[in-house]
Structures are given as C-alpha cells and as structure tokens.
Amino acid sequence: MENLREELIDKAKTLRVLPTLHSIIERLFVILDDKNSSFSDLNDVIKYDQAVSSKIISIANSAYYSRGIEIFSLQRAMITMGFEEVKNIVMCLVFVENVLKELKLRTDIILELWKHSVFVACAARTLAGRMFSEDPQKVFTIALLHDIGKIIFYITVENYNELIAKVHSKGKSLNREEREIYGTDHEELGYILSVKWQFPEEFSQIIRYHHDGKVAGKHESLLRLVRAADRFSTASVHDSEPETFILLKERDGIMKEVEKIMNIFQLNSHGTR
Ligand SMILES: [Fe+2]
Ligand SMILES: [Fe+2]
Known part of the structure; x- marks a missing residue:
C-alpha cells in the first residue's frame, strides 16, 4: 500500500x-x-x-x-x-x-467526471444564490474543481470508475475506501494539485476537505455549499438540512443548466469534440 x-x-x-x-x-x-x-x-x-x-x-x-x-x-x-x-x-x-x-483519458471517463463536476457546480451556485451566503460565481468555480484529485486515480489506477460505482451503489464513502486500498484519497491528491497549480488558498482547503474534516471558520459556509451539492449529486441527501430542501425545489432549474453546459461543450460518448 x-x-x-x-x-x-x-x-x-x-x-x-x-x-x-x-x-x-x-x-x-x-x-x-x-x-x-x-x-x-x-x-x-x-x-x-x-x-x-x-x-x-x-x-x-x-x-x-x-x-x-x-x-x-x-x-x-x-x-x-x-x-x-x-x-x-x-x-x-x-x-x-x-x-x-490533455490527459488523454478515455472519453467515457472524461464524461463521467465532467458531468459530475458540472452538476455539483450548478447545484452549488444555485444554492449560493438562494442562501445569499457566498458569491455564486466563486462557488461555481470551486465546485467545478472539487474532485480534481480523481484525475490522478483515473490516470494511475485501472478501473477506478468501477470503484466509484461500487462505492456509490453500496452507499459507502469513496475517500475512506480509497485510503484503505491506496493509502491516499482524491481529497489529498486534489489538494496537492491545487497547491501546485496555485489555486487560491480557500479553493485548496475546500478540495482537501469536501467530504469530511474541518476547515477554518472563514471557509465554513463555502464548504457547506459544496458538500451539500456534492451529496445531492449522489442522492445521499440529508433531509433535515435546509440546503437539501432548496436543492430539491430547484432541481429542474439545475438540470436545465447542466444540460446547457453539457450541450455547449458537446462532450459525448462518441468522442470529445
Ligand atoms: Fe469528492
Ligand atoms: Fe464530488
């Protein structure tokens, strides 16, 4: 390991x-x-x-x-x-x-990560707009990048997408599973990338702790938004949270935005264009 x-x-x-x-x-x-x-x-x-x-x-x-x-x-x-x-x-x-x-990943893999990232970005932006807690634009960008660490798994580990599917179907925690098998997780790897690529400090913090762990108080509300949107995308929602209520209500609008971005970039299963 x-x-x-x-x-x-x-x-x-x-x-x-x-x-x-x-x-x-x-x-x-x-x-x-x-x-x-x-x-x-x-x-x-x-x-x-x-x-x-x-x-x-x-x-x-x-x-x-x-x-x-x-x-x-x-x-x-x-x-x-x-x-x-x-x-x-x-x-x-x-x-x-x-x-x-650039990383020349398989198209279906690009599509999977891309779709998830866009969904979380659109959901988090909507949430930020409704809750007036953070700048929706900033939230969109950081949510788009939150899972950037997965790239390292995709290019290094064969069948990483199967691990994701298995973890989701069993309702398990992906990063816990990654740590058990590989000794690291996509949060840690994403954090390394974000520092190397000189992302702003708050971005690196959210990337590092978007599943669990704590961030400094000033980043807390940003983290809450990204986490809620991320959980919403995997349907492991916490009904008691106000964020879930808003996201469920806004679901159609979010899906429309996701579809628009997916269409604009025309990444499809027949190849990236
Ligand atoms: Fe993640
Ligand atoms: Fe995610």
Missing part, C-alpha cells in the same frame, strides 16, 4: 499541464476574486488565447445566446453572454480543454 500511495502522490506532484492552464488560471482567479473586475480585465486574459477566444465566440453564436445576429468579435461575444456567464464558461473551457482532454 505504501508503494501505491507513493506512486499516486508522486503523480500528483509531477503531473504536467499545458502552460496556458497556468497562466489563464492564475489571472482568471484574480479576476474572479476582485469584485471590481470588468469585461476588459477578462478580455485581457483571454484575447491572446486563440482557442479560448474562438470557442467563446462560437458559444455566443450558439442557440443558447444568439439573438440572430452573427458575432465575430470576442468583445461582442462577451457582451452578448454577460460577464458572469463568460467567467463560468471560461472556467469550464479551461477544465475541459486544458485538463480533461
């Missing part, structure tokens, strides 16, 4: 991603964190990245946003979609293009 643990930790420490990820994520987090940030700040971050800007323009021209007038410029595209929406989409884009696709 010690060897397995070492191998996994080592993978997390040495996993290489595209340089774009680094530079975009770093600057994107600054914008996300700054309430006074504007369209032009965001424009400055993405305009030099050809892949990201052309994708934003094509998304603005999709049925979800288009008002019948064809859009050619990044600035127009951002105005059409709205500032908050562009931030969400850019985050999703970075996650899909620079992390998931």
Whole structure:
C-alpha cells in the first residue's frame, strides 16, 4: 500500500499541464476574486488565447445566446453572454480543454467526471444564490474543481470508475475506501494539485476537505455549499438540512443548466469534440 500511495502522490506532484492552464488560471482567479473586475480585465486574459477566444465566440453564436445576429468579435461575444456567464464558461473551457482532454483519458471517463463536476457546480451556485451566503460565481468555480484529485486515480489506477460505482451503489464513502486500498484519497491528491497549480488558498482547503474534516471558520459556509451539492449529486441527501430542501425545489432549474453546459461543450460518448 505504501508503494501505491507513493506512486499516486508522486503523480500528483509531477503531473504536467499545458502552460496556458497556468497562466489563464492564475489571472482568471484574480479576476474572479476582485469584485471590481470588468469585461476588459477578462478580455485581457483571454484575447491572446486563440482557442479560448474562438470557442467563446462560437458559444455566443450558439442557440443558447444568439439573438440572430452573427458575432465575430470576442468583445461582442462577451457582451452578448454577460460577464458572469463568460467567467463560468471560461472556467469550464479551461477544465475541459486544458485538463480533461490533455490527459488523454478515455472519453467515457472524461464524461463521467465532467458531468459530475458540472452538476455539483450548478447545484452549488444555485444554492449560493438562494442562501445569499457566498458569491455564486466563486462557488461555481470551486465546485467545478472539487474532485480534481480523481484525475490522478483515473490516470494511475485501472478501473477506478468501477470503484466509484461500487462505492456509490453500496452507499459507502469513496475517500475512506480509497485510503484503505491506496493509502491516499482524491481529497489529498486534489489538494496537492491545487497547491501546485496555485489555486487560491480557500479553493485548496475546500478540495482537501469536501467530504469530511474541518476547515477554518472563514471557509465554513463555502464548504457547506459544496458538500451539500456534492451529496445531492449522489442522492445521499440529508433531509433535515435546509440546503437539501432548496436543492430539491430547484432541481429542474439545475438540470436545465447542466444540460446547457453539457450541450455547449458537446462532450459525448462518441468522442470529445
Ligand atoms: Fe469528492
Ligand atoms: Fe464530488
């Protein structure tokens, strides 16, 4: 077990991603964190990245946003979609293009992790909006990234998806099971990645403790939102919690958002496009 643990930790420490990820994520987090940030700040971050800007323009021209007038410029595209929406989409884009696709994982695996991440992100954002406790945009981003540690298992352990399915069907705890078998869990591995990729400290804390454990008081309400949304996605809901009540009520709206993002990125079982 010690060897397995070492191998996994080592993978997390040495996993290489595209340089774009680094530079975009770093600057994107600054914008996300700054309430006074504007369209032009965001424009400055993405305009030099050809892949990201052309994708934003094509998304603005999709049925979800288009008002019948064809859009050619990044600035127009951002105005059409709205500032908050562009931030969400850019985050999703970075996650899909620079992390998931780059690692050359099997498409069904990418899809599984992607769908779960999007669901938790949409549910947590809705929750934040209804409870007025945290900035919904920030909550979306962190929830999207909460299970990033699973990537290390997916690329190192064969049949990791079967372990997830087994754990869920038996109602067991995934990270406890991971620790028993491998000596580490996706929270610890995600934490290593998040520090390496220079995520903001609160993001690293949530990634590290999203299943159990405690975070510093100032991160508690953020953690509550992500946990509730994550549990909701696996249906292991706690009926007594106010979060569950809200999520059940908002379920249709959340599903619609998930579907929209899934359609925009068109990741399907026939291949990633
Ligand atoms: Fe998790
Ligand atoms: Fe999760």
